[in-house]
Amino acid sequence: DVKVTQSSRYLVKRTGEKVFLECVQDMDHENMFWYRQDPGLGLRLIYFSYDVKMKEKGDIPEGYSVSREKKERFSLILESASTNQTSMYLCASQENLPYNEQFFGPGTRLTVL
Amino acid sequence: GQQLNQSPQSMFIQEGEDVSMNCTSSSIFNTWLWYKQEPGEGPVLLIALYKAGELTSNGRLTAQFGITRKDSFLNISASIPSDVGIYFCAGQLRHTGNQFYFGTGTSLTVIP
Numbered sequence: 693d694v695k696v697t698q699s700s701r702y703l704v705k706r707t708g709e710k711v712f713l714e715c716v717q718d719m720d721h722e723n724m725f726w727y728r729q730d731p732g733l734g735l736r737l738i739y740f741s742y743d744v745k746m747k748e749k750g751d752i753p754e755g756y757s758v759s760r761e762k763k764e765r766f767s768l769i770l771e772s773a774s775t776n777q778t779s780m781y782l783c784a785s786q787e788n789l790p791y792n793e794q795f796f797g798p799g800t801r802l803t804v805l
Numbered sequence: 806g807q808q809l810n811q812s813p814q815s816m817f818i819q820e821g822e823d824v825s826m827n828c829t830s831s832s833i834f835n836t837w838l839w840y841k842q843e844p845g846e847g848p849v850l851l852i853a854l855y856k857a858g859e860l861t862s863n864g865r866l867t868a869q870f871g872i873t874r875k876d877s878f879l880n881i882s883a884s885i886p887s888d889v890g891i892y893f894c895a896g897q898l899r900h901t902g903n904q905f906y907f908g909t910g911t912s913l914t915v916i917p
Contacts, residue, residue: 750904
């Protein structure tokens with residue numbers, strides 16, 4: 693079974709702090725994704741990566757950056773957290789084939805005070 | 806990004822009832838997925854659809870890939886309390902990479 697793990701289930705940070713969210717997958721998948729989930733808005737793509745050291749902006753990249761130094765690990769960084777970044781963050785991984793589903797981690801619920 | 810319209814937004818049903826929900830788009834998709842998310846967890850894949858007109862079942866769940874490629878439907882028969890959760894559709898556009906676009910979700914509550 694594919695396993696996608698996220699470093700924290702719950703996180704509370706203060707405005708202006710730098711925040712790191714870590715995601716690790718154990719199935720050697722090429723593709724990894726970061727989404728945020730907000731009520732009534734569904735899942736919105738922040739960034740994704742098709743390979744090590746490679747990244748692409750999704751629909752809402754502003755205020756975020758990412759890092760992929762190893763194939764199994766994809767990090768989401770909030771350089772200076774703001775209250776409007778309070779959300780559920782979901783990481784997903786996917787094999788690099790045209791019709792393959794994404795597998796999700798359990799999510800990190802981030803609160804920025 | 807692409808807009809997927811998912812309806813209804815929420816449903817409150819009695820145990821044993823059947824459930825129907827759908828997703829529509831103005832764009833043509835080449836893949837439709839249906840996920841379920843339970844409280845405090847990430848989405849889990851229920852059904853994947855790859856061809857227009859395809860009808861696929863997974864236990865009490867049945868999903869269909871619309872003929873126009875712009876919509877998909879999910880039905881749950883004889884609902885039970887553990888069906889509670891948020892159901893998401895996800896679509897992948899033709900001629901793009903592996904990015905999926907997600908609907909806004911249908912929140913299902915089953916009353917015993």
